[in-house]
Amino acid sequence: MKKNLLTLDVALSKEIKYMLKEEHYLPGDKLPSERKLAELFHVQRLTVRGALNLLLQDKTIISKPRSGYYVAPKRILQSIRNFSLHSExxxxxxxxxxxxxxxxxxxxYLASEMLLPEKSKIYKIVWLYSDGTQLICINTTYIxxxxYPDLTQQIAASAPAIDLITNNRQITLAKSNQKVTLLYADTKTAQILNIPVDSPLMKYKGLMYDKQGHLAVFFENNMLIDRFGFIREVVL
Known part of the structure; x- marks a missing residue:
């Protein structure tokens, strides 16, 4: 019996995916209720719930408590080659x-991570990134x-740190060391991103060097785990 129920769940999940595509549902659009889906596909609500759970697992849809199911927003693609964010x-x-x-x-901690003497002078710049609907990333950059001896808050506010270095200072970033790990949101991070404490996040951090091998940037990004994916290169 379980095998038949699972097969029906999978079949229905594919049908719902097809419906979303054919009826041109967009990211953020709300799906019909479980009851309406059951009526539309002539199945039991338990089967609908199982199919929706499968779509939640593969990130096709998201669930909002006391609201319903929505088409999932597309992931933001983080390039590990040009250090930029890109989204279809x-x-x-x-x-x-x-x-x-x-x-x-x-x-x-910073001296150890950046391989600098303790008490070295550095700039700490924190950016909040949004996809237009919610905050998705806290970017902390150390320069x-x-x-950048004459960096000021006014200059820092004009563009992301990488752009400041490559454009304003004409520094070419030649290589980097990067790492992605899992962490759980502490109280402050949770408040900023408006998520529950201990929510899983991706911690993406790295060191970037100029052509002479001098450290130019150390960054740490706390990113919503379901909103980002990593690629080797972005095709523009």
Whole structure:
């Protein structure tokens, strides 16, 4: 019996996918209720629920408590070659806002990560990225003072840190070391991203170097785990 029920769930999930495509549902569009889907496909609501769970698992749809099911937003593609964000849905046009800017001294953690002497002067810049509907990423970038000696908050607010370095300072980023790990949102991160504490996130961090091998940037991104994917190259 379980095998037949599972087969029906899978078949119905494919039918719902086909419906979404043929009826031109867009990311963010709401699906019909479980009751209406059951009537439309002439199946029991239990079968509909199983099919919807399969679509939740493969990220075709998302569920909003006390609201219903919606077509999932497309993932933001993070290029590991040109360090930019790109989305099919938003054509790379993500919005960003400067959240914090300060000049600090490297503590033990930053000195170890950036291979700099402790108390080295560095800039800490925090950006909040949004896809137009919600905050999806907290980007924290650290720039050694020697890379951009006259950096100010006004300058930092004009463009993301990578653009400031490559365009304003004419520095070519030649190589990088990058790493993706799983973490769980602490209280502050959860408040900023408006998610529950201990929600799973991707931590994407890395070091970027110029042609001479000098460290130019150390970054740490806390990213919504269901909104990002990684690619080797973005084709524009």
């Amino acid at each position: 849905e938003y054509s790379g046009q993500l919005t960003y806002e400067l959240y914090d800017f300060k000049k600090i001294e490297a503590d033990n 050694p003072e020697y890379i």
